[in-house]
Structure formats: C-alpha cells, structure tokens
Amino acid sequence: MTDIITMQPRHIDGIEEIERASFKTPWSRKMIEDELKNPLATYFVCENNGKVVAYMGYYRILDEAHITNIAVAEAYRRQGCGEKLFRYVLEDMRSKNVARATLEVNEHNLPAIALYEKNGFVLAGKRPCYYEGKDAALIYWRNIEGELLF
Numbered sequence: 001m002t003d004i005i006t007m008q009p010r011h012i013d014g015i016e017e018i019e020r021a022s023f024k025t026p027w028s029r030k031m032i033e034d035e036l037k038n039p040l041a042t043y044f045v046c047e048n049n050g051k052v053v054a055y056m057g058y059y060r061i062l063d064e065a066h067i068t069n070i071a072v073a074e075a076y077r078r079q080g081c082g083e084k085l086f087r088y089v090l091e092d093m094r095s096k097n098v099a100r101a102t103l104e105v106n107e108h109n110l111p112a113i114a115l116y117e118k119n120g121f122v123l124a125g126k127r128p129c130y131y132e133g134k135d136a137a138l139i140y141w142r143n144i145e146g147e148l149l150f
C-alpha cells in the first residue's frame with residue numbers, strides 16, 4: 001500500500017538511494033537537502049510501509065511549473081506507481097492555479113517519454129548535446145488549467 005505525502009527530511013536517505021540507482025549523474029545529498037529549503041520547490045514522495053519508493057518535484061515560477069525530477073525505485077517500476085505520483089503532482093499544480101507545466105527528458109529515456117506523452121505532454125523543442133555533451137534534451141509542455149483528463 002503506497003501513500004503520497006510531501007517530502008520531509010526523513011526521506012532524504014531513500015531519495016538519495018533511488019537517485020544513485022536511477023541516474024548517471026545523480027543529485028548529491030546536498031542538492032536534495034537544498035530542495036527541501038527551496039521556496040520555489042514542491043516535492044512529493046510515495047511511501048510503502050515508511051520506505052520511499054518514488055519521488056517527484058517541481059518549481060513554481062509565476063503561473064508555470066518546471067518539473068525537476070521523477071524517479072521510482074527499480075523494484076517498484078511498471079506497477080503504476082510513477083503514473084499515480086505524476087498525476088497526483090499535476091493535480092497539485094492545478095489546485096495551485098498553475099497554468100502550464102514543462103519538463104526536459106533525455107531523448108533515449110523511452111519509459112519516461114512514454115509516461116509524459118501518455119499524460120498529455122507535447123514535444124515542443126529539442127536541445128542538442130544537453131546531457132554530458134552527447135544526448136539531446138527533449139522539451140515538453142502541457143496545459144494544466146481546467147479539469148485534467150488523463
């Protein structure tokens with residue numbers, strides 16, 4: 001049984017572990033700690049019996065949201081956890097009158113691209129050589145206003 005709650009200091013260890021397992025250039029512990037203090041940032045985690053199994057966050061800038069990250073622990077992938085959290089966070093944005101949301105994703109990250117496109121994000125641009133000077137970043141946007149139909 002997973003619950004979605006706002007990120008708290010006790011979640012840092014779990015997030016750090018998932019970061020390291022999920023990304024070639026993971027966020028450091030300090031970066032995660034700083035996000036907790038960032039007034040622009042909102043982060044949520046999925047907990048299973050007190051253990052962090054996923055997290056996602058965004059920065060609110062005026063009426064726009066920039067999604068900074070989403071990751072699910074490997075053992076919990078492909079079970080609907082990422083999508084449940086993703087939709088929860090989009091609803092959170094809508095409840096705070098965010099008009100549109102954007103994110104960047106590595107052009108080769110097919111699971112994440114599929115998740116974003118399934119949930120209404122539309123490709124709007126490409127930044128070549130963005131990740132480690134090699135892979136392009138794909139830029140996605142979606143409107144958040146009104147009822148969110150998934």
Ligand SMILES: CC(C)(COP(=O)(O)OP(=O)(O)OC[C@H]1O[C@@H](n2cnc3c(N)ncnc32)[C@H](O)[C@@H]1OP(=O)(O)O)[C@@H](O)C(=O)NCCC(=O)NCCS
Nearest residue numbers: 022070071072077078079080081082083105111112114115
């Ligand atoms: C991307 C990620 C968050 C998806 O989380 P998840 O819990 O496995 O996803 P879900 O089970 O909720 O799947 C939701 C949708 O995502 C897409 N998806 C997820 N995994 C996929 C895969 N391996 N291949 C293709 N599509 C996939 C599908 O559209 C899926 O819908 P469907 O089940 O109807 O096909 C997860 O793979 C992850 O943590 N990856 C590593 C971190 C990362 O790359 N984050 C994105 C940074 S931009």
